[in-house]
Amino acid sequence: MQSKLLIGYDVERVPGRVPGEKWVGRKVPEDTTKRFLQRIVDVHRAVNVPATIFMLGRNIEAHLRELEGCAASGLFEIAQHTHDHFPLKTVVEETGSRVYLKGLDFNRIEEQIAEPVALLKRHLGIDCKGITTPYTYYRGLSDRPDILEIIARHGLVYTRSYGRNSLDYFPLGWDLQPFFYDRQGFPDILEFPVQGWIDAQWRHDNGWDKQDEYLAYLKEQVDTHADEGICWAHLQHDWTSLLCDPELDWTRRFLEYAAGKFETLTYHDFYKAKKPESDKETV
Numbered sequence: 381m382q383s384k385l386l387i388g389y390d391v392e393r394v395p396g397r398v399p400g401e402k403w404v405g406r407k408v409p410e411d412t413t414k415r416f417l418q419r420i421v422d423v424h425r426a427v428n429v430p431a432t433i434f435m436l437g438r439n440i441e442a443h444l445r446e447l448e449g450c451a452a453s454g455l456f457e458i459a460q461h462t463h464d465h466f467p468l469k470t471v472v473e474e475t476g477s478r479v480y481l482k483g484l485d486f487n488r489i490e491e492q493i494a495e496p497v498a499l500l501k502r503h504l505g506i507d508c509k510g511i512t513t514p515y516t517y518y519r520g521l522s523d524r525p526d527i528l529e530i531i532a533r534h535g536l537v538y539t540r541s542y543g544r545n546s547l548d549y550f551p552l553g554w555d556l557q558p559f560f561y562d563r564q565g566f567p568d569i570l571e572f573p574v575q576g577w578i579d580a581q582w583r584h585d586n587g588w589d590k591q592d593e594y595l596a597y598l599k600e601q602v603d604t605h606a607d608e609g610i611c612w613a614h615l616q617h618d619w620t621s622l623l624c625d626p627e628l629d630w631t632r633r634f635l636e637y638a639a640g641k642f643e644t645l646t647y648h649d650f651y652k653a654k655k656p657e658s659d660k661e662t663v
């Protein structure tokens with residue numbers, strides 16, 4: 381059975397803060413988000429593959445023209461990556477870089493989710509349906525029904541928050557597949573675990589210049605999982621995609637390779653197929 385591939389771009393560059401240039405170890409151009417949004421439309425048009433853009437709320441107003449271009453292509457869903465890119469849960473890596481990141485105080489979380497919803501609606505007329513959470517977490521939001529309650533209240537129907545294994549690191553196993561948060565009392569909210577290595581960590585650990593090797597890693601995942609009937613939530617960033625590759629050449633090569641073997645769709649289109657409107661339990 382053919383597998384499904386959901387391409388998602390976390391678009392998040394904030395000069396001086398995201399990504400941490402000390403962690404990257406090299407300069408990341410300040411205008412990364414603008415250049416990425418301009419170029420990615422052409423790449424996706426060329427291969428005719430849909431994707432979801434997870435946009436940092438604080439950057440929406442400065443990139444309206446580029447976001448309109450993405451939306452007008454008919455190939456992109458636009459969703460959010462919180463307003464300021466603070467971790468919603470504490471991250472404590474037990475291996476690898478052993479990063480520790482303190483989660484944002486609960487009383488500041490609602491504004492981080494609500495603001496991008498309002499901005500996408502006000503400026504682009506878009507109903508934001510999904511969120512990818514900064515850094516991703518072990519178990520996603522399974523242990524945070526308080527955050528799920530905020531997400532549900534603001535009209536979001538899916539999250540992409542589960543990207544780390546029990547060491548709070550990578551890779552996440554491929555057996556983890558989309559699931560509804562029904563045990564937590566939110567049967568209409570779907571979680572998309574991000575399987576395998578997240579691009580930023582693979583490339584940080586193996587070398588930013590090793591693009592051919594990273595592409596080979598992705599192709600290996602395509603070959604391994606294309607016929608398993610699974611859903612692959614793939615994650616790239618604006619800055620990882622452009623770093624060492626201003627034309628997004630390897631991104632295009634990955635899309636060409638994968639699209640022939642997987643069915644490709646946006647996150648929200650996958651959600652709608654999984655949960656038709658008539659099936660919703662709470663609206």
Ligand SMILES: [Zn+2]
Binds near residue numbers: 392514
């Ligand atoms: Zn991010």
